[in-house]
Amino acid sequence: MKAVFCNKLGGPENLGVSETKAPTPGPNDVHIRVKAAGLNFADTLQIAGRYQSKLEPPFIPGMEVAGEIIGIGSAVSRPLTIGQRVMAFMRGGGAFAEEALVDSEWLVPIPDEMDDVTAAGFPTVYGTSNFALKHRGRLKKGETLLVLGAAGGVGLTAVELGKQMGARVIAAAGGAEKCGVALKHGADFAIDYKAESIKDRVREITEGIGADVVYDAVGGDAFDQAIRAVNWEARMLIIGFASGRIQQVPANLILVKNISVVGVVYGAQTEKDPAYGASFVQEAADLYRQGAVKPYTGKVFQLKNAAEAMKALLSRQYAGKIILVT
Template identity: 50%
Template sequence: MRAVRCHAYGDLANLSVDEVPVPDPGPGQVRVAVHAVGINFADGLMVLGQYQEKPPLPFVPGLEAAGIVEACGEGVTRVRPGDRVAALVDTGAYAEYLVAPEDRLFPVPDGMDLVTAASFPVVYGTSHVALDRRARLQPGETLLVHGAAGGVGLTAVEIGRAMGATVIASASSPEKLAVAALHGAGHLIDYSHEDLRARVREITDGRGADVIYDPVGGDVFDTSLRCIAWEGRLIVIGFASGRIPQAPANILLVKNISVIGLFWGAYRQRDPQVVRDSLDTLFGWYGEGKLKPHISHRLDLAEAAAGIGLLRDRQSTGKVVLTTGRTE
C-alpha cells in the first residue's frame, strides 16, 4: 500500500510516498480502507518536530481519516466489516490503510460522504469542546472568532451560531471573510487594515466580546485582551502566527478575564467520553443542516506535502483533504 512517511524532522521535503505492507489488526483493533484524510495544522508541526509529541522516525503523519472497515481483530464488538467510519489516530492517517483501536472509530452518519467525514472530527470537535465545555458559551453572548476562515476558525463560526451566539469573524482578507459570512458570521472585521479593537467595541456598543476564540496568538492575542468584555473568556487554541503570547496578569485582574487553554487531543487519552459525546452532538447538528463543512482543496495522497503547505501558508479556507482514489 501507499503511505506518506516522514524520515527526518525539519522540512516538508522529508516526506515521501513509500510502499509498505498492509497492516494487520491486533486484538481490539480494526483495519480501515482509507478513502480520505483530513489535513490539520498539527500535521505540519509534527513533521517539523515542533508538536507537543514527537513520534519516532520514520512515521506516517495524520490524525484523522474516513473509510470502510475491512477487517477486525479479536474482541472487536463496536464495528464490523463494511461499516463506514471516521478514525481518530495519533499518527498513521496518511496511508491507504490504517489500523486503530475500535474506540477511536466513529460511525459516519447517513447523508455524509467519506470525504466530508475525513474533514470533520478534529476541527469541529476542537471548536465544540472549546466553546461548550471550556468557554461555556451562552445563547445571546457575543463570540469573536479569529482566523475565521481557517480549519478550526470556520467551525467555531458555525458552532457559535448553532449555540445561539452573535458571531464576529476576523480574518486577513475580504475573500476569507466572505467565506465566514456564508457560514454564519453576523459581523466581519478585516484586521489587515481595520482596527480590530475599535471595530469590536463598535459592534458591541463598547462592551467587548464575551468569548474570544484564538487559534492565531501573537499580536491578535494581545489585542484580544483589550477588546474583551467584563468577565470575558479568551480561549487559546493555537499559535498560527508563530509567536506564543504572554498575558499580563493585571489586565486579567482588572477585567475579571479568564484565559483558557484547549488541547483537544488530550481528551482522547484522559477523558475519551468527552470526545465521543461531542461528536455525537456534532453529527446530529450536521444531520439537522446546522453545520456545512467547507473543503477548499482536494488532493491525492501523494500531494500531502503540498497540502500541508497550503495550511502553513494560509492559502486554504476550511479544510484540505487528501484522497486515495477509492470511491463509495
C-alpha cells in the same frame, strides 16, 4: 499499501510516498481502508517535531481520517461491522496511508448523507470546537463570540457551532475572501485583520462592551488585540498559535475585568477519555444530519501530493479544510 512518510523532522519537503506493509490490528484496534484524510495545522507541527506528542521518523503523519472498516480487533466490544463507514481523529498520526488502525472508541460512524471527503475533514475540527465552546468556554446563548482565524480549519467550525449555540459571532480573518466564507457560514460580523484593527472593530461592533468568549487559534498579535476588546468575565480560549508566536498574557489585564484565560487541548483530553472526546464529534455529526453545519473543503489533493498539500496549508491561501484522497 502506499503511505506518506515523514523521513526527517522539518518541513513538508521531507515527506515522501512509499510502499509499506499493511498494519496489523491489535485487540482494541479497528482496521480501516482509508478513503480520505484531513490535513491539520498540527500535522505541520508533528512533522517538524514541535507537536505535543512526538514521533520518531520514519513515521506516517495524519490525524484525521475517513474510510471503511476492513478488520475489527478481538477485544472490540462496540457494535461495529465490516464495510461500515467511519471517521476519526487520530492523535498518534497514521492517517496519510491507504490503510490505518484506529482505537475503536475514537470512531464515529459517518452519516449516510456525508461524503468521504467531507468526513475526512470533520472529526478533529468539529470535535475541537464543540469541546472548546461547550466544555471549556461555557458559551451561552446571547453572548458575543469572537473567532480569530475564523476561516481556517478549526476557526470556521467555531463560527458555525457558536451560531448554533445562540451566540452573536464576530469572525476575524485575513482578507476579504476569507471574511466572506465566515459570513456565509453564519458569522454576524467579519473583521479583516489584514486591514482592520481587531480591538477597534470589536469595540465598535459591541458598542464598547467587548466579546464574552474569544476562540483563539492564532495567538500572537491577534490575541494581544483581542484581550483588549473583551467584556467582564470574558473567557479567552487558547486553541493554538498558528501565527507562530506564543503570546505572553498580561496578568493585569486579566485582573481588571475578571477575565479567564482557558487552555483547550482536545487531543490529550480525548486520550484520557476517548468516549467523551468522540461524543463531541458525534454531536456535531447529528447537527450535520439536521443541516445545521456545513463543512467547507477548500482544496483536495491526491495522497501522493501530501507535501504540496501541506505547503498549501502553510501558505494560508485556502479557507476551510484541505483533504487528501487515496
